[in-house]
Amino acid sequence: MQTKNSKKYIIGAVLSVILLLSGLASQAQNTRLTMHKPARNLVTPEKIQREVAFLTDSICLGRATGTRGSVEAGFWISEKFKATGLLKLGEGWGQSLITENGTTGHNILGFLPGSAKTHPDSYVIVGAHYDHLGTVEGRFYPGADANASGVVAMTSVADMLAMTRSIGRSFGSNIIFVAFDAKEMNMAGSRKLWDMIAGGELKDPVSGKKITKDKIAFMVNIDQIGSSLAPLNKNREDYVIMLGNPNIKRAYNDMLKVCNDSYDIGLDLGFTYYGSENFTKLFYRLSDQNVFAENRIPAVMFTSGITLNNNKPRDTVSTLNMEVLQKRIYLIYHWIEKML
DSSP states (O other): OOOHHHHHHHHHHHHHHHHHHHHHHHHHHHHHHHHTHHHHTTOOHHHHHHHHHHHTSGGGTTOOTTSHHHHHHHHHHHHHHHHHTOBOSSSSSEEEEEOTTSOEEEEEEEEEOSOSSSOOSOEEEEEEEOOOOEEETTEEEOOIIIIIHHHHHHHHHHHHHHHHHHTTOOOSSEEEEEEEOOTTTTTHHHHHHHHHHHTTOOBOTTTOOBOOGGGEEEEEEEOSOSOOSSOSBTTBOOEEEEEEOTTOOHHHHHHHHHHHHHTTOOOEEESSBTTBHHHHHHHHTTSTHHHHHHTTOOEEEEEOOOOTTTTSTTOOGGGSOHHHHHHHHHHHHHHHHHHO
C-alpha cells in the first residue's frame, strides 16, 4: 500500500523525467538552430526586399522573355550565382533557348558540388522562373510575387546551402540551381533544360560526365512564394503550400513537418491547393515542376498561392510579406538540406 509520501515521490520523479526530457529536447533544438545560424543569418527581410525591389524595378522592364529587361535580370542572377561560389554548367551562366514564337531566351544555371571530398553521382534541381509579362500596351507589370519572390527565394537557398557546405556539411547529391526563362511561353525554359538532360547535353562541371535523367533525385520549383493574401486558414498569414506529383513519397511531406517543428519555424502547412483535389492537379500543371513530373521525376512546388494581384500592374514589392517570406525560405532550405 502506497503512502502519501511515496505517491509524492512518484509524482515528483515523473515530473523530473518530464522536465529532463523537455530540457533535452530544447537543448537539441538549440543545437540544431546554432548549427544553421550562419546560413540563416544570410537571409533578412531587408535583404529580401532589396532584391525583389531590383527585379521589379523599371530597369528590368517586367522581365519579358527576349527583352532588355530580361537580360538585366539574367545578368543579376548570374552575378548572384557567381558571388555564391557556384560553378558554371558550360562556358557561361546562360543557356539559350528558342520559344515557340521564335523569341530567344536564356536559362541561368549554377552548380553546387555536394561534397568537397567525394563527388556524388546524384543531382537535385532547384528552380524558379524569372520571366514575367513585361510592359504591355504601355502598362508595366513588375511581377513581384510572380515571380521575383521565387527567384529571390531560390538564390537565397543557394546562398544558405553553399554556406552550410563551406563549414563542413557534405550532401548526398549535387545541386543544380536554375532560373528558368519563358515560363510564360509554355514553360519553354524548363522544357529546354529537360531536353538537354534527356539528350545528354548537360555535363557535370566537376566530373565532366553527362547528367542523365536517371541521376536526378528530385526537383524543387519555387513559384509565387511572397504573398500572405491567400491564407490557408483565416487570420493565419504565416503559411506555405507544398504540392507534389504522384511519384512523391509521403516522407517528403513528413520531412517538411519535422523541419517546420524542429527548426522553430511554425508555418501553417498545406499539401493541397486549398483542399481541392481538382484545383491541386490543375495548379500543379501550371508551372515548371510539371515538366519534370511528366517525365517521372519526383517534383515539388512551393507556393503561397494565387492572389488578385497576379498578372496585374499592382503586383508590387509593397504587397509582399517579407517576414513570412523569410520563414518560407528557411523552411525550404532546411527541407532540401535534410533531403539531400
